[in-house]
Amino acid sequence: MTIFRTENLTKKFGGLVAVSNLNIKIEKGQIIGLIGPNGAGKTTAFNMITGVYKPTEGNVVFGENKVTGMKPHKITERGIARTFQNIRLFKELSVLDNVLIANHMRLKSNVFSSIIRTPDYVRKEKAIKEKSINLLRELGLEDVKDEKSFSLPYGKQRRLEIARALATDPQLLLLDEPAAGMNPQESHELMVFIREIRDKFDLTILLIEHHMKVIMGVCESIYVLDYGVTIANGTPGEIQNNQKVIEAYLGVE
Amino acid sequence: MKRNNKLNIIAILAFIATLFILNVTLDPYRLRIFNLAGIYVILGLGLNLVNGFTGLFSLGHAGFMAIGAYTGALLTMSPETKEMTFFLEPITPILANIQLPFPIALVAAGLVAGAIGFLIGAPVLRLKDDYLAIATLGFSEIIRIVLTNMQTITNGALGLKGIPGNANIWWIWGVSLAVVVFMVLLIKSSYGKVFKAIREDEIAAEAMGVNIFKHKMMSFVIGCALAGVGGALLGSLIGAINPLLFRFLFTFNVLLIVVLGGMGSITGTVLSAVVVTVMIEYLRVLDIEMNLGFIRIPGVPGLRMVVFSLILLIVILFYQRGIMGSNEITWEKLFDFKNRIAKKITRRKSS
Secondary structure (H helix, E strand, O other): OEEEEEEEEEEEEOOEEEEEEEOOEEEOOOEEEEEOOOOOOHHHHHHHHOOOOOOOEEEEEEOOEEOOOOOHHHHHHHOEEEOOOOOOOOOOOEHHHHHHHHOHHHHOOOHHHHHOOOHHHHHHHHHHHHHHHHHHHHOOOHHHOOOEHHHOOHHHHHHHHHHHHHOOOOOEEEEEOOOOOOOHHHHHHHHHHHHHHHHHOOOEEEEEOOOHHHHHHHOOEEEEEEOOEEEEEEOHHHHHOOHHHHHHHHOOO | OHHHHHHHHHHHHHHHHHHHHHHHHOOHHHHHHHHHHHHHHHHHHHHHHHHHHOOOOOOOHHHHHHHHHHHHHHHHOOHHHHHHHOOOOOOOHHHHOOOOOHHHHHHHHHHHHHHHHHHHHHHHOOOOHHHHHHHHHHHHHHHHHHHHHOHHHHOHHHOEEOOOOOOOHHHHHHHHHHHHHHHHHHHHOHHHHHHHHHHHOHHHHHHOOOOHHHHHHHHHHHHHHHHHHHHHHHHHHHOEEOHHHHOHHHHHHHHHHHHHHOOOOHHHHHHHHHHHHHHHHHHHHHHOOEEOOOOEEOOOOOHHHHHHHHHHHHHHHHOOOOOOOOOOOOHHHHHHHHHHHHHHHHHHHHO
């Protein structure tokens, strides 16, 4: 079952075509990689999918519905969550609060009932807190739940970002360079972790990554972008031997 | 939790008892300063919600105070006083005969200021950082100019005189106590967390499914409404208002309280509102002639502001984020502090 696809997704910044005619198709439960040299348009593609940018042309289809050009918070509500290339945690807030905020949209409680703390609100708040603590436990962050998020070590900050994205109850998770700045040991753990959360939370994952080991180890299918153009698409094995991909990364002789 | 609730109730009762005692023992001059401090608590909390908690750099507080002050005054003044005050041009017939009880006027002041805040917020809150500051500052001045020129409603530059002095210690500190409780509950709620999230990282908050614009607007409108209520109380306390009172400098006074107390700290704002208001008065000593025995300092009007600015500079030098930062004084911390002191004392005794 195709859960997500883009149709000729294009973004132009003035005369620069950052992404042109991107056609990604993802089946439910897959882990798909999006790679390419710096400036290839990977993050721009992410930003179009999550509503940060409006596509110049083309469509984003999630499930049955077009989500093209919707506001980011609406898209998150539909079930697409993301992490960021440079970690964007709510630094001054506690780890638990970071996760609780991701639940706010599902709280469906107006500001008055939350201020006077109606029984309904108190019950919902308690349920959400429990859910968040469970989530933190599953991701191994329970022991630091009361610490300010900026005080966490780098690896845990990355993990918290993923936890926060998971707290929005997504079906599709977009990871923007989750292995950036990790040593080989950590990135190996990350690979295991990505597979784990896919199974545990019944997710479909699209990830951008520069670590070839991670990409090749975890993805079932890979799309390669270069200067906004999709130059290849296939299994890790096919991509490794693709002449165009090698040229894009290493240059032409 | 249970213990804290009990302590909260005890603290509130103790506070009310203190008000009772102060109301009897303070002379009118000191009582007035104390009341002014209460108004600054309300104004400061309103601005802190917008600037400190939600991270919207708004400088338009004075304009919303003006709206609240005028609404409150026009709704409580008696028809006779209005007729006397509007001697250049008579007041519009709609407002001429309205006289409402003070509490209703206070609520109306909050609602009108909040509504204007909503109208101004709709375009302005799309801006960020310093651009937002400039736009809100501009709108605050526009409000003032409009008030100056609506001769038949506001009596223009002449202002309003003879506003009934309903605002006594009970009204002022009662309202500020209610505002403190409201703010604590708001910040503790899920909405309060979202406000802080917007302050920390807007893009991430949006990616977490938070409707940024709606929540920014909510915070801004509540802040404006609080400014309106504070303005109405201020008008009633002073008894006379005119547009010049609500210049940018007024926003600056409130901003100073918020920054000194700590952006994003409720207890910080309350403390600094009281300390700053009282200090500004007590530093008046510096303005008059001083005789130190060996040297005579002639009276320099405004010297207290110089000294005050120096104090502010020193505080900001050492505490960039205000005295309290974004921390709060909680019962837990107080008990912790008490226990530590107790331990120190016993250790000293035993050694």
